[in-house]
Structures are given as structure tokens and as C-alpha cells.
Amino acid sequence: MRASRGSLASFLAVVGLLLGAVLGLPGPSRAAGAQLPCDIYAGAGTPCVAAHSTVRALFSSYDGPLYRVTRASDGAGADIGLLAPGGYADAGRQDTFCADTTCAITKIYDQSARHNDLTPGPAGTSGMGADRGADAAEIAVTAGGHKAYGVWISPGVGYRYTGAASGVAVGGSAEGAYMVASGTHVGSACCFDYGNAESTPADTGNGHMDAVSLATTCYFAPCTGPGPWVEADLENGMFQGDNGSNTANRGNNSTFVTAVLKNDGQTRYALKGADAQSGGLTTWWDGALPGRGGYRPMHQEGGIILGTGGDNSNWNMGTFFEGVMVSGYPSDATENAVQANIVSVGYSGETNIPNGPQGTITGPGGKCVDVAADDTGTDGAAVQLWDCQSWAEDQHWTHNADGSLSTIGRCLDVDGNGSANGTEVELWDCNGVGGQKWVQQADGSLLNPQSGRCLDSPNGATGNGTRLRIWDCNGSAAQKFRLG
Incomplete structure (x- = not known):
């Protein structure tokens, strides 16, 4: 049977994606017809319910703002959008708006239609005060051949959706999440997380969180190597395996790391990691949820955190570039396709040293x-x-x-x-x-x-x-x- 023009175009798009992933070639502002992570998840029946990035669109149709910056000099704000629909951040807009002053990232927009936007979090029961927004120019990288800024998390910096976010798993429902983060700007304190957390900034018990973490936190010894490890923060524990320790988890310390967590909410979860610049995912755990009380089933509350723990423990550090949360339990094939897309972005640059206009x-x-x-x-x-x-x-x-x-x-x-x-x-x-x-x-x-x-x-x-x-x-x- 002769292929239609649409089928041929789809085939060529897939070939281009694979060549870009293998060769590490920079992409245009947007590859025509390319499926982005949330398109891939939706096509597999596990749609994104939250999608956050300061670097790029995560839906091919997205043409809204990625994040908002606020100037220190006069308190004025500006939304930073895209160079093209489905494309990369317009970093030049930020550079112009923030010239001769500093800017903080005061909102990270949810690219889904659910408006699960993130803003600096309120004080929590950890004893820490309210979070501040990240310095918007602290860390610049290249993605798709374009300059873009990440979110430099230092102690005291963090973001949250307070309340139950629209569509995010609650009460033992299945969900998945990934983030692209730095494997070199890491620490062992609590907590550099992205994902599901309490609806208020308080520790409400085991199983009330379901967030992916990238840190050197060996919560349950023994751990293999120095980390950082992709872990699951399920509240009151950073888990690498069933009841915590998993010496098969050898960590991911590449400059850019893809960190993946999925949880069926009842009996099973999985952790995966990869170099976000090349190669495929490694499965670090795929098995039972912790047998300790409170994790079978889970008790998620549907809040969203970035860069903190559920009770606003904000002592750790990290660098965040993109991440999504999805409804349902994604297949391995879906996650592999998402990783291939991430690799095609061609992330490059240092991620462990601030490289903005600041100096010592x-x-x-x-x-x-x-x-x-x-x-x-x-x-x-x-x-x-x-x-x-x-x-x-x-x-x-x-x-x-x-x-x-x-x-x-x-x-x-x-x-x-x-x-x-x-x-x-x-x-x-x-x-x-x-x-x-x-x-x-x-x-x-x-x-x-x-x-x-x-x-x-x-x-x-x-x-x-x-x-x-x-x-x-x-x-x-x-x-x-x-x-x-």
C-alpha cells in the first residue's frame, strides 16, 4: 500500500527526531509536526495535567507564556514567552526587560489548560519562612540551539500550587512525572522535589506525597556511590526501592538528568533516570510500593511543589529546566519516546555554576x-x-x-x-x-x-x-x- 502524504511526513518527522537525538544537532525554534512530551503522553492515554518549563513548550500547540519575571528596580513584571508556537523561550525578552537590574522568577505557568501555575510557596510547618523566587538570570543554557534560562534553586527558593491542583492525582490514583534537572548542582538536604505534595505546606503523613527527587540524600542506607540518585519522595522518606534502600540504584550525575517517577497509587511504583543529552532511560526500580504503613495505598492530596519538600523544607539546591505530571500510569514505551524527545532538544552548557551577570x-x-x-x-x-x-x-x-x-x-x-x-x-x-x-x-x-x-x-x-x-x-x- 502506498503511503499517504501525511504518513510520509510523519515518517520523516520521526526520522529527523531520531537523527537529532543521535547526532545531538540543535533544532529550529520548533520542528514542524514534531510531537513534544505532552503530545506523546496524550497519544498514549496518559495526558499531562501539569507542564512547567522555563526553556521550551511541552505541547506542540502551546503559544502562551512560560514564566513571569519581576524587576527588583521597580517591581514591574513581564511574561516570557516563546520564539514560535511549540518552540523555545524568548530569552532575549528577559534580557531586555531585566537590563541594568535583577529579576526574579515569580510565576511558572502551567502549559496545560488546567492553569496549575506555580508561584513562590508560603511558609510551612518545617519552620522555614515563605519561599522567594529564583534569580531569573542565575543559570543560562542552550536548548534547541537557543539561549534559555533554568530555575536555579538555592536554600530559600521554591514554588508551589497550594490546594488540590486540577486533574492531579489524589487518594491513591495513578500518576507519572518527569523532570529535567542538573546532576551537578545537587545537595543532600531536604528537598529538591517536583511533583505531588500536600495541599497545604504541612507533613500530613506517610503516602501523602508522590514527587520525583534528584539529590545526594541517602535517606535509607546503604546507597551505592555518591549520587545524586533519582528517588521518590513519598513523605517521610526518600525511597529508592521497596522499603527505601536499593543498592542497584547507581545514580545519575550527568550535567543534565532526566528523572522519572510513576506510581499506580496502590501497590507499585517505578523510578528511572537518564542523561538528558544522550541515550535511553535506565530503570532503577520497578516493583512494590513501600511496605511501611501508609504507602499501600497512597494518599496523595494533589498539591504541586518544585524545589522544596511537602512541608516547605527548602534547604536543598538544584536546577530545574522542565517537567510534567500526567494522569494514569505511563507505559515504558511512552517514557522512552519522551526521553528521545528530550535528547533531541540538545541541552548544553554548565549547570553547576551561576553564569548570569553576577560575579564574586x-x-x-x-x-x-x-x-x-x-x-x-x-x-x-x-x-x-x-x-x-x-x-x-x-x-x-x-x-x-x-x-x-x-x-x-x-x-x-x-x-x-x-x-x-x-x-x-x-x-x-x-x-x-x-x-x-x-x-x-x-x-x-x-x-x-x-x-x-x-x-x-x-x-x-x-x-x-x-x-x-x-x-x-x-x-x-x-x-x-x-x-x-
Whole structure:
């Protein structure tokens, strides 16, 4: 039987997809006729009920916004959309809107018709405060041959749909999820998750979560190697196998990782991982749900989290690029097709070091200017010297057009807008006052023009935790701070 024109076009599209996956060729803004992850899932009877990405469309027909950024300078917001329907993010729109200031990602739009959008989460029972939005320019990569930004999760950053999201599994229903994340910007704290969580930010018991995690969290020893491992956060446990430990799970530490979880809600779940740049999925577990009380059946509540735990435990780090949640239990063939599509994107770039307009400030002893409290500093947080850590968001500063220096959404500030010798510096909301203006001098010092004094390490101290201050400019080693 002679193939129709439509069949031939479909055949050629599949051939092009496979060639792109094998050769790693960058794609156009959108490959004509190409099926994207949510098209693949829908065609197999397990439709997407939530789809989130700052990088690309996950439905071939999608032509709406991917995410929203909010400027620090004036509080204005802008939606970042696509270069073409079904295509890649218009990163240039963000660059233009956020020029000479910083922007935070304040909403990640759900690309399904269900409007399960994610916004910075509220405080939860973990004891942590409300989440802040990620710095929108912290991590740039290439996808489909285009520049795009990921979501750089540091402690204190996280997103949530509070309540029961439309169509998301509840009370033991089957579901699946995947995310593409960094395998190099990872940690062991709780929790870098994406998926189903409590409808409110509180731990309500075993089986009330069903989220995929990528972390170095060995919750149930023994674990094989250093990780990170693709795990299932089912609440009160990061599971790799039946009752937790699974030494067959050897982890995924590639620059980009596809992390997959599916759960029938009653007796069975599966975990898979892959290099998101090449190759196929490896099944790390396909078997029984934990035999501990509360997991057979599951008790999902239908909330959605990104970058935190169900009770808003937001101490971990990671980088997120795309992810979906689906209704039903996807087949292996469906997940293999989704992985082939992910590989065809041609993700590239470093994912473990912030590469936006920020730079470090190196001070006495080669130490970095750092904010106390591990990326979670609020108003009044101490600014100090500390060993330089490439992944530490609060050691990466933006020198803004108004002369301020900002990190994690706040500015380097002289306490009380003071001017006296010995006045300590701190982190504070950016407000344009003179105590937040800094000018790099030819001798390597950082001058605060309002006070006429320089950023200074008391008595030239170089130890971790040395609190910084302003002092008469004197050209000493205690006042050498290099913006890099």
C-alpha cells in the first residue's frame, strides 16, 4: 500500500527526531509536526495535567507564556514567552526587560489548560519562612540551539500550587512525572522535589506525597556511590526501592538528568533516570510500593511543589529546566519516546555554576564576600568573608547600574544608612539609599560615596565569618575587594 502524504511526513518527522537525538544537532525554534512530551503522553492515554518549563513548550500547540519575571528596580513584571508556537523561550525578552537590574522568577505557568501555575510557596510547618523566587538570570543554557534560562534553586527558593491542583492525582490514583534537572548542582538536604505534595505546606503523613527527587540524600542506607540518585519522595522518606534502600540504584550525575517517577497509587511504583543529552532511560526500580504503613495505598492530596519538600523544607539546591505530571500510569514505551524527545532538544552548557551577570567579590585572604545563613539571608543578615563556593548563590553579586551590589534579591547595605567608622554592613531590601552605593576604585577598594569610607575587613582578618564594615580608605590589604 502506498503511503499517504501525511504518513510520509510523519515518517520523516520521526526520522529527523531520531537523527537529532543521535547526532545531538540543535533544532529550529520548533520542528514542524514534531510531537513534544505532552503530545506523546496524550497519544498514549496518559495526558499531562501539569507542564512547567522555563526553556521550551511541552505541547506542540502551546503559544502562551512560560514564566513571569519581576524587576527588583521597580517591581514591574513581564511574561516570557516563546520564539514560535511549540518552540523555545524568548530569552532575549528577559534580557531586555531585566537590563541594568535583577529579576526574579515569580510565576511558572502551567502549559496545560488546567492553569496549575506555580508561584513562590508560603511558609510551612518545617519552620522555614515563605519561599522567594529564583534569580531569573542565575543559570543560562542552550536548548534547541537557543539561549534559555533554568530555575536555579538555592536554600530559600521554591514554588508551589497550594490546594488540590486540577486533574492531579489524589487518594491513591495513578500518576507519572518527569523532570529535567542538573546532576551537578545537587545537595543532600531536604528537598529538591517536583511533583505531588500536600495541599497545604504541612507533613500530613506517610503516602501523602508522590514527587520525583534528584539529590545526594541517602535517606535509607546503604546507597551505592555518591549520587545524586533519582528517588521518590513519598513523605517521610526518600525511597529508592521497596522499603527505601536499593543498592542497584547507581545514580545519575550527568550535567543534565532526566528523572522519572510513576506510581499506580496502590501497590507499585517505578523510578528511572537518564542523561538528558544522550541515550535511553535506565530503570532503577520497578516493583512494590513501600511496605511501611501508609504507602499501600497512597494518599496523595494533589498539591504541586518544585524545589522544596511537602512541608516547605527548602534547604536543598538544584536546577530545574522542565517537567510534567500526567494522569494514569505511563507505559515504558511512552517514557522512552519522551526521553528521545528530550535528547533531541540538545541541552548544553554548565549547570553547576551561576553564569548570569553576577560575579564574586573576592576580598582579603582570597575569601569571598558572603551572606550568613546559607543563601537564605533576610533583612539585617550579616555580610562576611567565607571560603569561596562556586554554587553559593549568596556569593554571586550583581553590580547594578545605580551602583548597588545585590544578591538573593537584596542589596549590600551600611547598617542604618550610617557613615561612621566601624559601621557594619548587612543585607537589606534594595531601596536606593546612599548606604547601598559602591564604586570600585583604582586601588582595588570599594568606596561608599555617601560616607566617604571603604568596605573593610577589621584589622585585615581573613577568617571565615569575619563581619565586614566601613572604614577610612587607607589602601591596605584589608580593603582590597575585587569584583569578578
